Amino acid sequence: MKNTSTSKVEIRKNIATYxxxxxxxxxxxxxMCIRTGKLGGGIISYATIVMWCPAIAALLTCRLRNIPISSLGWKWGETKYQLLAYGIPLLYSLVPYLIIWISGAGHFYHQEFVTDMAKGMGWNLPDVWAIPLYILLMSSFGMVRSVGSALGEEIGWRGLLTPQLAKINSYTATSLWMGVIWSLYHYPLLLFSNYNTGGPKWLALTCFTVMIMASCFIFTWIRLKSGSLWTAAIFHASHNLFIQSIFTPLTADTGTTNYYIDEFGIALPIATVIVAYFFWRKRKELPEQKI
Structure with a gap:
């Protein structure tokens, strides 16, 4: 008979090492981010580097703790979960932005951004064509670059850490632990660099934390249900793409817009909590995580 207590000790050592x-x-x-106050560093992006730190740590943990790298979830899995991973962030970001635009909390669209974007692409098109073309290209080919960045985090957070936590915790506890850890990972960037939309720090910290905590319930469910870290990478990439590269840049400030938009305003956390509750209700559908 397997010694469960010993196995749990080993899993905790895996988690601590990672x-x-x-x-x-x-x-x-x-x-460097705190010293410069920026996520960028000239030709080097500190954001990209810090996003790949979890992956490097995960691979090294596998080496030190004799964890098979194949256990990180490299298989593609069922395509329906990859499509779900792409679509969920679009849903919980599009609805809040539509409300913001319709209500006047933010204006659609940001003329200066669209003009600069079209000029940079070499387009001589009216805005009515340039905007949908930009969205089409970003939401398709732009996903390649976005996945390249998100994968670094997801090899660690959802490839290694989430399954390890799920072996000794319930789905709810695993999601909460992931939310706390992932929030803390972002805090130095949020508090001491330009990783925000310019609103009050206290509001940004609160809204971002709520959004992260809620999103981890979705991340955990889709990772454990699919058995693939690619669902998490696509989910993460889709989230970053639609919010940071499409909806936020297209939104013009009407005075208090920063209080509502992006990951640091109040609209997105509310939408994410609603979607997270839906997945929490489906927690019994998840396969048992064996030690």
Missing amino acids: LVLTLLFCLPVYY
Whole structure:
């Protein structure tokens, strides 16, 4: 008979090893972001570097703790879950932005952004054509670049950490732990660099934390249900793409818009909590995570 207590101890050691390594790899990047006050660093993006720290930590943890790299969830899985992963962020971001635009909390569209975007693309098109063409290209080919960044985090967070936590915790507890850890990972960037939309820090911190905590219920469900880290990578990439590269840039400020838009305003966390509750209700559909 398997010694469950020993197995749980080993899993906790796996988790602790991963978290310590992630912190050690992130610290130098945090330092540079705090020192410069920026996520970018000339031709080097600190954001990209810090997003790949979890992946490096995960691979090293596998090496040190004799965890098979194949256990991280490299198989594609069922395509329906990949499509779900792409569509969920579109749903919970599009609805709040439509409400913001219709209510006047933000204006559609940002003329200066559209003009600069079209000029940069070499387009001589009216806005009525340039905007949908931009959205089409970003939501398709733009996903390739977005997945490239998101994959770095997801190899660690959902490839290694989520399954390890799920072996010794319930779905709810796993999601909450992931929400706390993932929030803390972002805090140095949010508090001490330009990783926000310019609103009050307290509001940005509150809204971002609620959104992250809620999204982890979705991430955990789709990762455990599909058995594939690619669902998490696509989910993460889709979230970043639609919010950071499409809806927020297309929204013009009407005075208090920063209080409502992006990951740091009040609209997105509300929508994410609603969607997260739907997945929490479906928690009994998840397969049992064996130690």
